[in-house]
Structure formats: structure tokens, C-alpha cells
Amino acid sequence: MALFGTDGVRGLANDFLTAELAVDLAVAAAHILGEIGALSSDPTQRPTAIVGQDSRASGEFLEAAVVAGLASAGVDVYRVGVLPTPAIAHLVAESGAELGVMISASHNPMPDNGIKFFAKGGGKLDDSLEAAIEARMGEIWKRPTGLGVGRVINDDSAAERYIFHLLNSLTHNLAGLKVVVDCANGAASRVAPKTYSRAGAEVIAISHEPNGWNINENCGSTHLENIKAKVIETGADLGIAHDGDADRCLAVDHEGNEIDGDFIMAILAADWQSRGLLTNDSVVGTVMSNLGFIKAMEALDINVETTSVGDRYVLERMLEANHALGGEQSGHIIMRHYANTGDGLLTALHLMQAIASSGKSLKELSAVMSRFPQVLINVKDVEKSKLAQSAAISEAITRHEAALATSGRILVRPSGTERLVRVMVEAQSKDQAEKIAEELASLVRSELTL
Numbered sequence: 119m120a121l122f123g124t125d126g127v128r129g130l131a132n133d134f135l136t137a138e139l140a141v142d143l144a145v146a147a148a149h150i151l152g153e154i155g156a157l158s159s160d161p162t163q164r165p166t167a168i169v170g171q172d173s174r175a176s177g178e179f180l181e182a183a184v185v186a187g188l189a190s191a192g193v194d195v196y197r198v199g200v201l202p203t204p205a206i207a208h209l210v211a212e213s214g215a216e217l218g219v220m221i222s223a224s225h226n227p228m229p230d231n232g233i234k235f236f237a238k239g240g241g242k243l244d245d246s247l248e249a250a251i252e253a254r255m256g257e258i259w260k261r262p263t264g265l266g267v268g269r270v271i272n273d274d275s276a277a278e279r280y281i282f283h284l285l286n287s288l289t290h291n292l293a294g295l296k297v298v299v300d301c302a303n304g305a306a307s308r309v310a311p312k313t314y315s316r317a318g319a320e321v322i323a324i325s326h327e328p329n330g331w332n333i334n335e336n337c338g339s340t341h342l343e344n345i346k347a348k349v350i351e352t353g354a355d356l357g358i359a360h361d362g363d364a365d366r367c368l369a370v371d372h373e374g375n376e377i378d379g380d381f382i383m384a385i386l387a388a389d390w391q392s393r394g395l396l397t398n399d400s401v402v403g404t405v406m407s408n409l410g411f412i413k414a415m416e417a418l419d420i421n422v423e424t425t426s427v428g429d430r431y432v433l434e435r436m437l438e439a440n441h442a443l444g445g446e447q448s449g450h451i452i453m454r455h456y457a458n459t460g461d462g463l464l465t466a467l468h469l470m471q472a473i474a475s476s477g478k479s480l481k482e483l484s485a486v487m488s489r490f491p492q493v494l495i496n497v498k499d500v501e502k503s504k505l506a507q508s509a510a511i512s513e514a515i516t517r518h519e520a521a522l523a524t525s526g527r528i529l530v531r532p533s534g535t536e537r538l539v540r541v542m543v544e545a546q547s548k549d550q551a552e553k554i555a556e557e558l559a560s561l562v563r564s565e566l567t568l
Contacts, residue, residue, distance in 0.1 A: 122245075122249075124534025125224065125242075126234030127139075127232060128226065128231070129230060135176075135230075135233070141186055142255045142256060143251065143255065144183070144187025144191070145191045147217060148187070148188050148192070151216055152165050164268055166216060167195050167215055168218040169181060169184055169198065170197075170206045170209075171222060172222040172363045173200050173330060174223070174231055174333055175228075175330035178330075188268060189270055193268040197272050200308065201276060201309065202365065202463060204461035204462070205280040205305075208461075210238070215238065219234070219236075222362060222363035225362055225366065228332070241458050244434070280309065281313050284313050288317060290474055292470050295319045295470055295474055296322070296353070296355050297314055297320070297358055298348045300338055300344060301325050301360055302361055303325045303337060305362060306326075307328050310462075311326060314470070324348055325338060339448075345357035350372075350373070364461075365462055366450055367382065367451065367466045375481060379445050382469055386453070396443060397440055397442040400421040400422070400423060401443045402444030403422055403446070404425050405531075407424060409527055410490040414487030423439070429460040432445060432450070432452055433458060449465070490544045490546070491544065491548035491551045492543070492544045492551065493551040494555075495542075495555050495558075497541060497563055497566075499538070500566035500567065505530070505531075505532055511561055511562060514557070514558060515530060528554065539566065
């Protein structure tokens, strides 16, 4: 079984994802990325790495293991503590470090954790690099000694440098906006309220007191009921919800209506097009992008290119075609003018800037698109690797797609991070979408039973 999923190595901490595995991964990554970076043999010019984590208790021992592995391989490690995943990507690019490591399971429940790597320049690793790291694990290697051993440095200025980068991307003050931010008791808890306040907004923070166990627990971008209630209770202009590692941003308007990543992308695309910032009049979405988003972009003469699910695939296409804006319905938005990875805080700032500069409410701006009814069923505990081999599932999908024609879509795919298959159906009516989704989900259960 391959170690790497859609976004790094992820699993139950101290069961699948052990300290021993973390050490081996770190050593292999140091070797692979070090060779690619043509590191100096001068022991006084050791390679460097940035290591951060979200607020999970298991991140404490996993960070220690990763740091130990890197330092033992001759890498100087800068520990930045609890910071968002995109902060690590930025700090790697800013500092010129050879690699970055983020210890996080993103939106997954607290018992899980993960390890994701960033290459020199701050980009996520492609599939070939991940395969190369996995192949090098457990190999016999010559360990450095003396001056060749890496050092470990606590970098206390990292958070401020990241906040400065975020604020420096804005051209308009956010004064006059009242925002509720749900930090998911995760990596955004310290920096998000501070950043939005410094940008000029009045900030009300919720779920911003992590204790190691409460990350993503009935809060954040996977539980929008909290922020909906708080926005209405406080009369805020909008709410921003992050996930555990803050690379996602979802929003709610002043009435509590959900504004997902497709809506955010549509708002930013329209804003950027009007300001001449949307290169090639194109955006990059994924196969999960709502059909309503695609049709809204067509109405604005904006081309939509789609990729597999995963923000690294979105970024790959953006880099290939020099596109400036891309993202996912889940709230991973990439703005290449400012970053090469999805950044929930950066997204929130630019969404609020669009509101402040236009003088319109978020509800008014979101009218740029209408969402097609979409039903998503996660079929759990099935043998997802057998999905492509099922003729019955393939035939059922083909039959329903023919009936929907251009008025809907079907997507059945295995999750890259969990043991489940996702069944997504869009149609002109919710009843029709639900009927098709339930039929396909039932078929998946029967065909792919463990």
C-alpha cells in the first residue's frame, strides 16, 4: 500500500503514523530533496528545513521525530511551532530552505495526523517525488557526525513574518467590516484573529482556544452551524471558517447562508477580471466544482479548466498555463499573485477586500453564481481500490449521465485520504440528484464490500 495519499502521509497517530515512521520519512525526504537541491558538501553550509504543526497533541511527538530525523541527516531545522500549513510554504520560499514539513491532518478528526512536505520554493511535492521518498525509506546510509549533524533552532519570528506577508497582499483597508472567525481550535487560532484585526476589521473569534484534543471538534469549516449562529447573533457582516491547518476558507453571509469555495472563486474571479488581474481570463477548478460555478464563469467569458481533486493538481495546471486563480469547492483557493499553495487566511482577506472595496454585501457578491443542487454521499468502509474494476458501477454511471445530459453531472471517486468512496451527483432538482446518488451509493456498497 502506498504511503502517500492526496496530501501527504496521513493516518491514525501512534498506530499507523508512528514516531518511527516519521523519523524514516524525514530522513528519506532529506536525502531526496537534498540531492535535487544540489546541497553543498561544506558542513558549515548545511541544508535547512522549516517544520511546523497544527494543534493536535500527537503533533508534539511527531514533530520531535521529524526534527530528529532531519537533524540526524545533516539538516538544520527551524521549528516554528503551531502555524497554518500555508505559512510553512511561505516560510520555505521566503527563507530559501531546501524543504518544509507540516505535521497536520487538516480537517480530519483529532486522533489522526499527517506529514506533508514542501520542496524548495514552497511547492508541494509531485507524485514522482513522493514515490522516490517512499522508495528510499529504510535504506542503509552514511550518517553525518561532528560538524555534519544538523542543528535545531526555534524561530520565534515566523508568525510575524507570515502575518506581514498576508497584510502586504492587500490594497484596501477592511475598516467597517465586522467578521466572525471560527479557527477550528487549530493552526489559525493565534494568527487569524490577529491578522484580520490588523487589516482593519472588527473581529469576533470563536473556537480559538486549542488544548491539543479539541481541533475540528464540532467546529471549523466542517461544522458551519456555529459560525452561522454567531454571525446572526452579533450582526456581523460575514463569517469565516477555517479547518485545522487553515489552508481552507469557507464563509457565511450576514444571513447565515453558506458561501463555499466555488462561490468564493466566482467572486474573486469577477473581481480580478474587472481589475485586470485574471491572467488568460481563466480559472482552474476540479472535477468537484459545481456546475453552477462553471456556467457562471461562462457567462463572464471566463474559461474554466478542471483537474483531479487536490490543490496540488490545481497548482500544477496553474503553473503549466500561467493561470492566477484556482481552487476547490472545499475552500482551498490558490492565488498565484501571492502564494503557490491554498491559504485560508489569504483567501479570507481577499474575499473581505472584495466586499470592502465594492461596497456590496457578501450576499450581493455571491449572486454572481447559482449553485446547482448537489448531493454528496461518502460510502464508508468499502474496498475503494476495486472501484475501477466494477462494470456494474460503470454502466450505472453511464446510464444516468446520458439521462442528465448537460443539466447535471456525476462523479464517483475513491477518497485520497480515507477508506471511502465519494458519490457526487448534480442535477436541476435536489430530488433527482438524491435519487441518483442514493442508487449509486447503494450499488457501491454492494459491489465493493470489504
